[in-house]
Amino acid sequence: MPQPSTHTRNKLLQLALPAVATLLLASCSGISTSTLAIDRVPVDLSLRIGTVSTRANGTIWNMGDAVGVFMIKKGNILHPDHILDNANNLRYLTTSSGEVVNLIPAAADQVMYYPVDASVVDFIAYYPYRDTGTGAGLLNNYIYPVRVDDQSDFSTIDLLYSTGSGNKSDKTVSLLFSHQLSKFRVALRKSAGLPFLDLAGTRVDLLGMPLASGFSLADQTFNYLTPSGGEEIGLIALQPITDGALYEALILPQPSGRFRGRGVGLTLPATNPDVAPYVYQWPIPDGTAFRSGKEYTYTFTLHGDGVEFGGIQINDWEDCSFEGAVVEMIDVPGGTFLMGSSCQADETIYQVTLTDFMVSRYPITNAQYAAYLNATRVAADGVLGGNRLLAAPHPVLTYTSGPTSDGQAFPRWQVSEGKDDYPVTSVTWFGANAFALWQGGSLPTEAQWEYACRLCDIHSNIWEWCLDSSGGKCILRSGTLNGSTVNDCFTGCNKDVPDKCDSGYGFRIVIVR
Numbered sequence: 401m402p403q404p405s406t407h408t409r410n411k412l413l414q415l416a417l418p419a420v421a422t423l424l425l426a427s428c429s430g431i432s433t434s435t436l437a438i439d440r441v442p443v444d445l446s447l448r449i450g451t452v453s454t455r456a457n458g459t460i461w462n463m464g465d466a467v468g469v470f471m472i473k474k475g476n477i478l479h480p481d482h483i484l485d486n487a488n489n490l491r492y493l494t495t496s497s498g499e500v501v502n503l504i505p506a507a508a509d510q511v512m513y514y515p516v517d518a519s520v521v522d523f524i525a526y527y528p529y530r531d532t533g534t535g536a537g538l539l540n541n542y543i544y545p546v547r548v549d550d551q552s553d554f555s556t557i558d559l560l561y562s563t564g565s566g567n568k569s570d571k572t573v574s575l576l577f578s579h580q581l582s583k584f585r586v587a588l589r590k591s592a593g594l595p596f597l598d599l600a601g602t603r604v605d606l607l608g609m610p611l612a613s614g615f616s617l618a619d620q621t622f623n624y625l626t627p628s629g630g631e632e633i634g635l636i637a638l639q640p641i642t643d644g645a646l647y648e649a650l651i652l653p654q655p656s657g658r659f660r661g662r663g664v665g666l667t668l669p670a671t672n673p674d675v676a677p678y679v680y681q682w683p684i685p686d687g688t689a690f691r692s693g694k695e696y697t698y699t700f701t702l703h704g705d706g707v708e709f710g711g712i713q714i715n716d717w718e719d720c721s722f723e724g725a726v727v728e729m730i731d732v733p734g735g736t737f738l739m740g741s742s743c744q745a746d747e748t749i750y751q752v753t754l755t756d757f758m759v760s761r762y763p764i765t766n767a768q769y770a771a772y773l774n775a776t777r778v779a780a781d782g783v784l785g786g787n788r789l790l791a792a793p794h795p796v797l798t799y800t801s802g803p804t805s806d807g808q809a810f811p812r813w814q815v816s817e818g819k820d821d822y823p824v825t826s827v828t829w830f831g832a833n834a835f836a837l838w839q840g841g842s843l844p845t846e847a848q849w850e851y852a853c854r855l856c857d858i859h860s861n862i863w864e865w866c867l868d869s870s871g872g873k874c875i876l877r878s879g880t881l882n883g884s885t886v887n888d889c890f891t892g893c894n895k896d897v898p899d900k901c902d903s904g905y906g907f908r909i910v911i912v913r
Contacts, residue, residue, distance in 0.1 A: 442513055443571065445492060445523075477619070491507070518569055609662060610632070612626045612632045622652060668680075668702075715775050758841075766820055766822055769835060787828070791827075824906055825903050827865075841910055844867060853877075873896055
């Protein structure tokens with residue numbers, strides 16, 4: 401989003417910063433040179449955002465961005481008793497524009513000094529800065545007030561947070577900031593049958609969303625309460641990044657099951673009366689979670705007779721988008737059914753009741769899995785968090801590094817030509833489960849897999865990992881390679897150890913509504 405009056409603000413800062421420096425020197429006039437050099441070492445701060453420098457409103461910090469900083473005793477939480485040198489919500493300013501910038505105190509009385517005994521101290525920093533007080537919009541008892549109902553300027557609500565440590569021997573502290581909110585995106589598509597349809601002017605809203613919360617600078621938690629102690633739920637209007645194609649909003653992160661009745665609302669422009677429905681609402685499953693620092697892209701395709709949900713793509717906020725990660729999901733209404741022979745027990749038939757859920761229409765593909773590997777920066781050995789995710793080397797997914805002929809970086813994981821839409825195989829249960837969690841879902845339980853197979857025709861020609869385990873082995877379900885029927889849904893049963901990489905093992909995911 402463009403920054404209002406940035407040029408004017410930068411000009412003012414260029415005039416103000418020398419004055420601040422003069423004040424700082426003047427304030428030290430009563431201290432000897434030897435004392436300054438040995439005992440009173442000022443804190444030097446530099447900052448950047450994420451492993452890839454980026455912000456909601458651009459790719460760089462702006463000159464004069466105000467950051468709040470606390471200096472506390474090493475290893476302690478943010479509390480009045482732990483504040484050092486009165487460094488309690490001091491206001492620091494960026495000295496330039498760029499990806500990595502330095503900070504200076506906004507005034508002479510805002511300078512921080514390291515302890516003279518050279519002990520290590522901790523720093524907590526946040527952006528955008530708020531004055532301390534008890535009124536609206538002020539920082540009270542280390543609770544930062546967040547509101548997301550006004551999306552007109554992302555920079556005013558893009559809450560960033562960082563911690564760091566240092567001492568006077570190594571006085572420069574590098575603060576790596578991370579996004580504390582979630583980014584919600586809606587991508588609009590039109591079917592091939594509507595080549596001349598103009599989607600410009602479409603309004604996109606989030607419905608039933610939390611609008612306000614306090615954020616604890618002490619432990620990085622949200623309380624979802626207004627300063628008066630109430631809960632505020634309402635509508636968030638997404639901002640058009642590309643009108644008619646891509647819309648964005650910053651939202652509060654939300655745990656699974658905490659908020660119900662949420663949805664996406666599309667209001668098509670009046671110039672398109674032939675597209676029905678004119679107003680379309682899609683419910684967000686109640687079990688859907690939104691996590692800090694993640695970017696969620698929901699895709700919808702407009703047809704002549706309505707709107708079709710096309711899947712969810714989840715990336716780290718700082719990463720580029722990978723179109724291959726979009727997973728098409730289909731709704732499965734809950735119900736009670738007689739389940740066939742379970743891989744976990746000897747019973748032939750027993751009754752199972754399931755709530756509503758969504759299941760991926762197809763097994764996860766090579767392209768989708770490669771997008772996950774790149775977004776989470778999985779190394780060439782295919783191991784993440786101590787668990788093997790996939791066979792390495794993999795028969796289809798290749799790890800490549802180095803620049804292309806035009807100087808651009810390769811995606812680290814690439815799919816063999818012509819294999820993008822093939823089901824990914826040679827993936828362990830750990831690798832399948834990790835992808836499902838990345839998408840905000842899980843692997844299907846054995847019961848969910850069989851139930852979806854009976855309603856939804858999800859037969860495939862591979863074994864598919866399930867969430868359940870039995871006797872130390874994880875369960876796989878599948879139809880048969882040829883001539884599958886509904887009856888095959890409960891005859892295909894297999895078990896294997898969770899770190900097995902087999903060329904016939906793949907998976908799909910579910911999201912509980």
